[in-house]
Amino acid sequence: MPALEGIFTRYKKPVFNFAYRFLANRAEAEDVASDVFLAVVSGRYHHSPQAKFSTWLFTVTRNSCISRIRSGKKIFSIWFKTEQGENQHMDIADESMPGPDNALLKEEQSVFLEKALARLPLGQREAIILKEFQNMRYEEIATVLNCTLANVKILIFRGRENLRRELKTSGLGEEMQ
């Protein structure tokens, strides 16, 4: 296992982002993230030396997210969603925005994309997140999701297809070059 300090600095953001996109709820994602690192420091889950650490870490994160969804906490997250989820969009402002009109467009796009991502079926969503956020290999994703390689391929493809379609129908897809 890499040194703890390194793990924290390197993975805290990815883990949190994964959980955040997975759960679409900041508060829960924060709890998951701290749970995951708690698990890491306590050595609660055994990390087999032949597996890649990041793969293992995201497996733990994913499981933690899933158990959170299962544990009926959704009731509350629904409340949080109506309270802030609809109106609150996280700081997506991109510093490298070209110009004002493009900026507006870009922002709308990413907001829309964010929502579309949140609407994806779970499997597709997590596959996409692991691929796009972490740039994992399909094999690794398969390990995390505990499925076959072919499955990962399909999940990612369907996910992209869905996102593309949603963007298209919203009219934002055209400008998206």
Next chain:
Amino acid sequence: MNTNHEEWKQLVSAYIDDELSSTDKDTLHNHLVDCPACQKYLKELQSLSQNVSALNNQTLSPDLEQRLNNLNSRTERSPMNKTSLWKVTKTVVPVVVIAVLIALTMQIYVKRGIQGRMRSAADDIGNQYSANNGNRSSLVALGTAQQKVNKNGSITWKDTASTTQPSSQVFKGDESRSRKRAANKLFNASEVTETQRGQDPVALKEKYWGANSGQIQDGAVEEGYLRRENDQRGGFMAPQYPYAPVQVQESNTEQYDLITENDFHDVTDDPLSTFSIDVDTASYANVRRMLNSNQFPPPDSVRIEEMINYFKYNYSQPGWNQPFSINLEHGLCPWNTSHQIVLIGLQGKNLTEQQTPPSNLVFLIDVSGSMNDANKLPLLKESLKMMVAQLRPEERISMVVYAGNAGVVLDSTPGYNKGLIMNAIDNLQAGGSTAGGQGIHLAYNIARKNFINNGNNRVILATDGDFNVGVSSDSELVRIIEEQRQSGIFLTVLGFGTGNLQDGKMEKLADKGNGNYFYIDSLDEGKKVLVDELGSTILTIAKDVKIQVEFNPQAVKAYRLIGYENRKLANKDFNDDKKDAGEMGAGHTVTALYEIVPAGSWENAGGNVDPLKYQKQTEKKSFWGNSDEMMTVKLRYKEPKSETSQLLTKVLKNPAGIGGSGWFGSSDNIQFASAVAEFGMLLRNSSYTANSSYQAVIQRAQNSAYNDQYGYKNEFIGLVQKAASLDNRARPQVPVYQQQVPVYQQYEQPQGYQQK
């Protein structure tokens, strides 16, 4: 071709992920050459992929950062204990659920409460120092955290108001643009109406964000971040800003209660002055902290009596049967030579260790994430260790923590088991963010269980401003504290850190709990409070100590009590044993200063009031005699266990020829105390500063800084110099009647007064 188009697409998807075998790649390449649709698809997917990965941009909230840091540092310091961690995680889940429930039920309350507070803050801005002065002083303090937030705040505001900067305004996807325009219109419209109603735009800003006015209180901080509630005008919600990666921690929510300075009272109208003593010293430590961070303290953070009482003075020791001695001194008023100054000093009895009753202390410690700063929990831990080292075997100490969860980390442990106590202190960790817990009940229960008869039973609350101790409202908290006080368990409050300090509330709580409020800004201060003054801080020798002074109109025309603004009592409260007042600990000194306008002065100190129309103004009252007396100081106190008070009186004779002896004849006590008072008045921008100056303060303090065992007085001089360099306010105009004051007045003929 259409039939296997789906397959091509799949290949494209894998292709951009570089997951194709070389044969597949070749096939795809060949296909792409003559299939524009697939080329387009490839481009779209690449752009989509890019855009999706751009969503991987969520910054961690400061709270989460802190939680993770805690985890990290915890493992660095001590090897992990699996079982305890299990426990922690197991408790985290229900606590989160409870917190969410509380949040749910409090939602309405929070909304209303917050808006109400913001509104009143906005209203108050005009006439109150607190919020505005926060701004002002932060302007003085270049590069302080506060200023960053100010900047931040104003930027945020601009964003909200302008249509050209929509970067943070985000609405529902499809119709967002049109809605945005409409919404901005709405918002601007409402803003205009507000402004037209004559409100200061700054006040308006405060109203929406309340960021600088410090009005966001415990209820609003849910799960560690500020959820700013917006006005819902016409159904429009202003965008809610998530924390930028910037500094939520640094946003300043320190709160200070308004202090209205005491006025001069005409002795013929109002010969009695009554107040409760105050042995707190927190204000001085807090001011010191601010000055040391190059910040000019806001006026309401300066309580002059607490500054004066920070220092020890040379008073006579009390007689064997009295808990304290009364010392009266008299001198010229240094900042206004036509006035005089009277010092009332109480010296509490010093107890030797054998006389000191044993302590039963329950520390109620805030371990929320914010306590992690070096000047908070770590400082408390070091201070506690020094205290424990001096603990006697029969004394007991226990610790209860609260944050996400209240829990006993050290059940009542006798002083001989120092190892165990030290261990528990070492294991204190800041972490967790959620409100909740039954901390205060837990702490009082432990104190009750281990109650030591005739001992010093006390709950000591250590916090940086979060009072999520398991009681929902302030009044409920006060009620509990008062109730426990009746049964002999007192409360002391230790304040730590910056940014969220709720100074007024802390002082009030300690006051209700027959205790003291200390602000601990350094290890030295921690040592002073918990170790050097252990006996006195902690041990009450007299309670409900009230002072009533009767001035003799033959010698005094008008008087003004310096400081003690929030300790004033009604005259009739003096003999009312039910009225609560300040406590005095072993070895404590309490010092109060009166600024006095001597009889015969031409000043109209009582203000200009029209003669009464319906009542005949009686000629001046006739006197009992005693023309050689200046004033009588009466003092009531109760023994710690008694409910009936005892009376002490002492008379100050009319000093002869004070003008002749001059200022430099007065004692070190009065010189130093008046220097501190003058400094406090300068900081508060008092309207009575007259000829005050930092230079005069420094000079007098230097002349009188003897008996400075711990170097506090010299430190004070340094602070004054610092304040002088930070103070760029215009000096207040000296009132006209004070400008032409002849240097020495005639004091020989006080009886001439009533024949006016």
